[in-house]
Amino acid sequence: MINVLILDDDPMVAHFNELYLKEIEGFNLMAVAHSYEEAIAKLETVTIDLILLDIYMAGKSGLELLKKIREKDKWSVDVILITAASDVESIQTALRHGAVDYIIKPFDFERFQQALLRYKDKQQIIEGQGHLNQKALDEQLFGITDQIKNELPKGLSSSTLTIILEVIDSIGETSFSTEEVAEKSEISRVSVRKYLKFMAEIGVLGEKMTYGPVGRPTHLYVYKKEKKKSLSKFL
Template identity: 30%
Template structure:
């Protein structure tokens, strides 16, 4: 199941570029591309399936400043908003940030920076998924994960934000074991990339490996959260 994203951008060429970036992240699908504020309001009112995320510019012809963002935040507080705009005016940006957006990207930006914004959303979603109580560690992983990424903790080929997301998946009691193929679907990556993160967590003694023997070929590996693994199985 993918997460629905709407794009609000009056330049269709730019909107297509943003959509392409989002599709490459994996796990997210652009379901609407809208060019005006009024069309956005109408679609929100008529839609039976609201998006989880809205990616919007601030410079929309029929929108003044952050009025559209304010409207969405007031009427649809569950929708997360990521702003991508060439606007750099201090007061305008402060007003938008104060409304509680997920992130603000100044155009032009690199694809990797947009991926970070969506990974932040994913990390937050996983932290709250099927939890009755939230720990300080859960909150720190949302608000301070970037500051925890120091050069000393950097491992080649491992993005620490993605690593935190993978850990959250296993720490969620609903998911105790996964194969590389299953994880790749959850985080929107290739199977080899998913396996790299899983093997890294094995080296940290966070996960254990359990071989699954089939009838043909090499056994598949199942990665099991260390706290749930029993050696005698």
């Protein structure tokens, strides 16, 4: 099990992260902290493998904690940033101090899950090997393959992608939800979500979240029509 510390000064956001974490096998929430000082105290008393770290906090920031961790040899801990800080300086500082991933708020469960599972996979590879050759290192840790294939991810088809793209074209520049595309295309929401996620990953769709008065946030997409040509090789 991977022991996790969640650090966010907003109790509601910390709670959302905790709920998301519970949905992913292989992770154990050891502690929740709401300040730099509280996080240091947890690190001194609890064995932590991974910190889900916010930057903006009252008092010392998450980046200051990250720098402190790297100065202390006794803390062998990895860090994934989960923050509203989207400026290049913050991102560069986090990466230079060894952050293994950087998630910008607002985010959805799929992106959170992707970061955690990717981290878990890399940890399992590292722990299960005494040595790695260059090919194994490239493929297993860095995702580098010998050839870049112009193929859709497994389970997606060009014919369905075409249908979904036609619906998105008809919607235009207005933001839309998975449910709206599913209704117009008469394709299941589960299937549509996979195609929209793929299109977002290659930059054809932008993503944003809207928050209602109650309940979970709504995940919306925005069509970047100028990027449509990126899909031509898949159709």
